[in-house]
Amino acid sequence: MPVIIELALPAAEFQLGRILATEGEGKVTLKTMVPLGGRSVPFFHVVDHAREAFEANVRNHTSVSNLYEVSSHNGETLYGLDWEIADDTFFDSVISLDGHILEASGGHETWVFQIRFRTHDALSAFQQVCFDGGIPIDIRRIYNPTKPDAGPWHGLTAPQRETLMYAVEMGYYSLPRQISTQEIADEFDISDQAASERLRRAINTLVSNTLLLTASDE
Structure with a gap:
């Protein structure tokens, strides 16, 4: 039976959170992760008032090879990111356990995720991996919307x-x-x-x- 977990995670605790860190109240909304040639390309929205500082921070990150604008509309810009993926316990565990990120957004300090797993066993395995790896996930709720x-x-x-x-x-x-x-x-x-x-x-x-x-x- 599929199950969904909603959790919060400090941005510094996973690679993409460190790369996409924004200044002040700036917020990044992850739209999708597209697998291309053995790598995952993230696409995300950023509000325009945070664009200048955000672009400078991301482009200067050692793991980023390219940050490119896809579209801009009504005060938000959609970006794509080419990056060198390092070992990341959080994302690696989501992918290896066949999890699907439904929603994700965050900024300088904290990100909030909604992740769907196919079974409760997969979710339990994910939680154990995070615990063993010292990943401080803050579980806000776990639910099965079919119940x-x-x-x-x-x-x-x-x-x-x-x-x-x-x-x-x-x-x-x-x-x-x-x-x-x-x-x-x-x-x-x-x-x-x-x-x-x-x-x-x-x-x-x-x-x-x-x-x-x-x-x-x-």
Whole structure:
């Protein structure tokens, strides 16, 4: 039975956290890790007010061979990173135990992850590896969203749930579409890009925690 762990981890305790450290209140949101030629290429968003210092810090890191801009929209920039991957107990254990990072974001001090494992045994093995390796993960919750006692929202945050419900109720997914992304953004006082991203994450989380879990069980 698949299970999801939400945990916090000091940025200094894993390689990518050290590379992507931001100044002050800057925040980095990991979008995906794409396997290319035996290596994992991370893609991540950074808010524009932190860009200058962030780019300088990352490019000066000894493990980074290239930092490149993919796109920029509504105050956020999407980057890709080419890096020399060193031994990293945290990420190595996630990969070796077939874990899947659903969400990850952080900054100078702390990162928060939501990671799905296929079984409770895999999760237990992950926790043991972290314990044995001295990785100070702070477990915030462990849940299986297919169980009745896991709560009714299947891992959605309150903003994700409210935005997705509003979009459905107002006809965003109807044909023809009854409301625009900008109108949804205006309702929640966020940018058009933020509204699109919130809906995308909500749908990804909902499917990952329901349909994909069911398919995995089958």
